[in-house]
Amino acid sequence: MSLDVRAVVEPGRLDVSFTLGEGETLAVLGPNGAGKSTLLDVLSGLVRPDSGHVRLDGTTLVSMAGGERDSWVAPHARGIALLAQEALLFPHLSVRDNVAFGPRSAGVDRAEARRIAERWLRRVDATGLADQRPRRLSGGQAQRVAVARALATEPRLLLLDEPFGALDAGVAPAMRRLLAEVLAERAVVIVTHDPLDALALADRVIVLDEGRIVEEGPTREVLLNPRTEFTRLLTFGLGTI
Amino acid sequence: MPETDRRPGSRRQASRRVTLGGIPAWVAAVAVIGALLIVVPIVSLATRVDWAHFGSLITSESSLAALALSLRTSVASTALCVILGVPLALVLARTSFPGKRILRALILLPLVLPPVVGGIALLAAFGRRGLLGAPLEVLGVTIAFSAVAVVLAQTFVALPFLVLSLEAALRAAGSRYEAVASTLGASPSTVFRRVTLPLVLPGLVTGAVLAFARALGEFGATLTFAGSLEGVTRTLPLEIYLQRETDPEAAVALALVLVVVAVIVMVVTYGRREIR
Amino acid sequence: MSRRPLVAILALAGVATLLAGCASPSTGSGNGSSESGSETSATPVVEQTLTVFAAASLKDTFTELATEFEESHPGVTVSLNFAGSADLVSQVTEGAPADIVAFADEKNMAKLTDAGLIDGTPELFASNTLEIAVPPGNPRGITSFRDLAKPGAKVVVCAAQVPCGSATVKIEEATGITLTPVSEESAVTDVLGKVSSGEADAGLVYVTDVEAAGDTVEGVTFPESSGAVNTYPIGVVAASTLPELASEFSALVTGADGQKILAAAGFAKP
Numbered sequence: 001m002s003l004d005v006r007a008v009v010e011p012g013r014l015d016v017s018f019t020l021g022e023g024e025t026l027a028v029l030g031p032n033g034a035g036k037s038t039l040l041d042v043l044s045g046l047v048r049p050d051s052g053h054v055r056l057d058g059t060t061l062v063s064m065a066g067g068e069r070d071s072w073v074a075p076h077a078r079g080i081a082l083l084a085q086e087a088l089l090f091p092h093l094s095v096r097d098n099v100a101f102g103p104r105s106a107g108v109d110r111a112e113a114r115r116i117a118e119r120w121l122r123r124v125d126a127t128g129l130a131d132q133r134p135r136r137l138s139g140g141q142a143q144r145v146a147v148a149r150a151l152a153t154e155p156r157l158l159l160l161d162e163p164f165g166a167l168d169a170g171v172a173p174a175m176r177r178l179l180a181e182v183l184a185e186r187a188v189v190i191v192t193h194d195p196l197d198a199l200a201l202a203d204r205v206i207v208l209d210e211g212r213i214v215e216e217g218p219t220r221e222v223l224l225n226p227r228t229e230f231t232r233l234l235t236f237g238l239g240t241i
Numbered sequence: 242m243p244e245t246d247r248r249p250g251s252r253r254q255a256s257r258r259v260t261l262g263g264i265p266a267w268v269a270a271v272a273v274i275g276a277l278l279i280v281v282p283i284v285s286l287a288t289r290v291d292w293a294h295f296g297s298l299i300t301s302e303s304s305l306a307a308l309a310l311s312l313r314t315s316v317a318s319t320a321l322c323v324i325l326g327v328p329l330a331l332v333l334a335r336t337s338f339p340g341k342r343i344l345r346a347l348i349l350l351p352l353v354l355p356p357v358v359g360g361i362a363l364l365a366a367f368g369r370r371g372l373l374g375a376p377l378e379v380l381g382v383t384i385a386f387s388a389v390a391v392v393l394a395q396t397f398v399a400l401p402f403l404v405l406s407l408e409a410a411l412r413a414a415g416s417r418y419e420a421v422a423s424t425l426g427a428s429p430s431t432v433f434r435r436v437t438l439p440l441v442l443p444g445l446v447t448g449a450v451l452a453f454a455r456a457l458g459e460f461g462a463t464l465t466f467a468g469s470l471e472g473v474t475r476t477l478p479l480e481i482y483l484q485r486e487t488d489p490e491a492a493v494a495l496a497l498v499l500v501v502v503a504v505i506v507m508v509v510t511y512g513r514r515e516i517r
Numbered sequence: 518m519s520r521r522p523l524v525a526i527l528a529l530a531g532v533a534t535l536l537a538g539c540a541s542p543s544t545g546s547g548n549g550s551s552e553s554g555s556e557t558s559a560t561p562v563v564e565q566t567l568t569v570f571a572a573a574s575l576k577d578t579f580t581e582l583a584t585e586f587e588e589s590h591p592g593v594t595v596s597l598n599f600a601g602s603a604d605l606v607s608q609v610t611e612g613a614p615a616d617i618v619a620f621a622d623e624k625n626m627a628k629l630t631d632a633g634l635i636d637g638t639p640e641l642f643a644s645n646t647l648e649i650a651v652p653p654g655n656p657r658g659i660t661s662f663r664d665l666a667k668p669g670a671k672v673v674v675c676a677a678q679v680p681c682g683s684a685t686v687k688i689e690e691a692t693g694i695t696l697t698p699v700s701e702e703s704a705v706t707d708v709l710g711k712v713s714s715g716e717a718d719a720g721l722v723y724v725t726d727v728e729a730a731g732d733t734v735e736g737v738t739f740p741e742s743s744g745a746v747n748t749y750p751i752g753v754v755a756a757s758t759l760p761e762l763a764s765e766f767s768a769l770v771t772g773a774d775g776q777k778i779l780a781a782a783g784f785a786k787p
Contacts, residue, residue: 044424045423045424046420046423046424074423074429075423075424076422076423076424076425076426076428076429076431076432077428080424081425082421082424084421088417088418088421090418090440091440092439092440101425101427102425102426105422105425105427105428105431105435106426149425150425153425159424368714368715368716369715369716370714370715386671386699386700386716464702464703464707465710467700468699468702468711469676469700469703469707470699470700470701474700475701482703483676483678483679485604485607486601486676486678486679487603488678489607
């Protein structure tokens with residue numbers, strides 16, 4: 001078992017419990033306000049749950065039971081990378097330095113970090129952009145670089161928050177292909193409101209409604225044979241096609 | 242993207258022409274009056290200068306000592322403001338704790354207080370009989386009547402300028418980049434060094450320039466707390482005040498020097514960046 | 518098309534500034550509403566304001582004299598302006614409306630007489646000498662002028678450009694004792710302030726300042742002070758609109774009453 005989560009945040013905002021196997025990709029579906037982003041914040045460490053725990057590869061990242069055995073690992077020490085809707089590339093660094101940021105922060109020397117950066121830029125097919133400043137990139141290019149930047153840290157868990165949300169429709173398919181390729185070998189939680197993303201990238205799906213899980217299971221199962229009306233509406237009745 | 246005038250028939254870039262940019266003409270008129278209020282007295286000052294003797298007036302021994310002292314102390318105070326102000330601005334902008342509002346109000350107090358009051362307060366703290374000054378005196382350390390006192394007085398009045406400017410920049414920048422940086426594995430110190438600081442550098446420079454200008458012009462607190470001795474504590478403003486007694490021409494000449502130094506600093510820093 | 522807004526702005530600004538200029542109230546139209554009961558006299562009382570510019574060291578004495586003058590001259594309000602003598606000189610030179618001026622030294626008065634701004638010859642009405650002021654308790658045990666040069670003593674004096682400062686320099690030259698002050702202030706008030714607060718061990722101020730400071734400082738007189746005497750002149754301003762009234766005030770200051778009040782404050786005869 002790779003990821004074991006039980007989290008409660010501010011009665012009502014989030015109340016979930018799930019696990020994720022090694023190399024599995026989990027999609028979190030649900031409407032806006034369902035608690036998807038909160039879940040990601042809990043996993044990345046940007047938000048402390050009121051109670052519960054998060055264990056990754058055997059390491060306890062958070063444990064809030066209200067007693068003396070509470071523990072909490074800061075975001076930078078978790079080995080969890082976050083990719084948001086906006087690429088949020090550091091505007092004052094070049095593309096290469098952006099990608100090298102993670103390794104540098106881990107103590108890797110400058111030359112080695114550049115090599116790692118260039119390797120990942122090749123992987124996401126963005127080598128030509130290496131010396132550019134982020135403000136010159138298109139949405140799709142920036143998102144590509146952001147993927148490289150996140151993966152360059154060799155995270156144990158990768159979190160994706162609506163990664164195609166800000167992209168032009170024409171660019172999304174290429175991104176999806178790229179992600180499908182690089183996500184294959186790691187544990188990923190991807191938050192999205194688009195069931196197509198889940199179908200394309202995820203092994204398993206959980207559906208959130210007002211902070212709670214209303215349905216979960218393998219992707220095709222849940223999306224093509226939704227058990228709840230809620231899920232059916234959410235997935236545009238894909239199953240009836 | 243450069244702003245192009247939307248009015249029909251005009252296609253040229255709006256860089257050389259005078260454009261209102263959408264504000265009503267009367268607003269611009271009032272703005273002109275506001276600008277004149279500041280510009281006219283300064284220009285009038287220039288007309289009062291005894292240009293024939295200007296050179297000798299400003300290069301007298303006391304004038305040069307005062308100018309050198311002013312520049313030395315202002316640079317030192319600005320550095321101190323930056324060292325203390327950056328953490329302060331960060332705390333005010335990003336953290337939360339009970340009483341934060343009161344703390345901010347206190348930090349900004351020197352902006353509102355008459356500088357002489359600031360000087361009195363500094364004496365109460367660091368003077369020979371002051372809260373901290375008395376124990377220091379016992380240890381043989383006297384702060385009043387020294388250049389250190391000048392730097393303290395200048396820092397006291399200039400710090401709020403830097404904190405205010407920087408805090409605004411920090412708030413505007415938000416902390417999204419910092420959040421991303423920490424998920425990429427950067428420790429808080431690394432985030433501060435490689436992300437926060439570089440992103441608010443423009444705001445920091447603006448704040449530092451304002452602080453420098455304020456420190457350069459500081460008078461009341463310096464006079465009350467540090468005293469006035471040539472080469473030690475008599476900064477340019479104090480020298481001007483003294484010269485008025487016997488040599489008004491010298492006072493005017495020195496005043497113009499102060500204005501020119503301030504203008505140079507402002508233009509060099511503001512001129513290089515942004516908003517044309 | 519692009520010129521129009523610019524012209525409009527400048528026109529509006531110009532008009533507004535002109536209006537502001539026209540609307541400026543005329544100064545000193547003698548609105549001093551005096552409360553000295555005008556019901557007792559049968560003849561209508563003429564409201565007049567006499568403007569007196571006096572050196573800061575004359576504050577207490579002249580305030581008292583002003584009240585006396587107002588009582589003996591119903592309808593007259595004496596408006597007092599106290600500042601450093603050099604400040605007052607520049608104010609008068611710039612055209613500030615003063616009827617009478619009284620300074621802490623003859624040098625400053627000379628600036629005005631040389632410029633022809635004084636009516637006739639100024640009269641000398643008082644003199645002042647220096648005294649050492651020490652914090653209550655005299656922590657450093659200063660008892661003489663020589664003590665001021667004691668190593669480790671923090672002494673504050675007036676800067677040479679100010680009347681009390683030039684007096685200090687004169688005494689230094691006369692006695693051959695050079696002081697190393699920690700501060701040379703531009704105003705006597707600042708010297709006094711540093712002494713009374715204990716920041717300085719001693720300061721050189723006027724006899725009258727020590728008197729006026731009461732318990733906040735202790736005074737130490739020294740014989741060498743007679744080597745530098747500041748004589749105070751008083752004169753009627755040539756541009757005054759109330760020359761007779763001004764002369765009467767001047768007479769009050771130089772007369773018996775004025776001299777008594779001045780002596781009580783510590784001033785010596787001119």
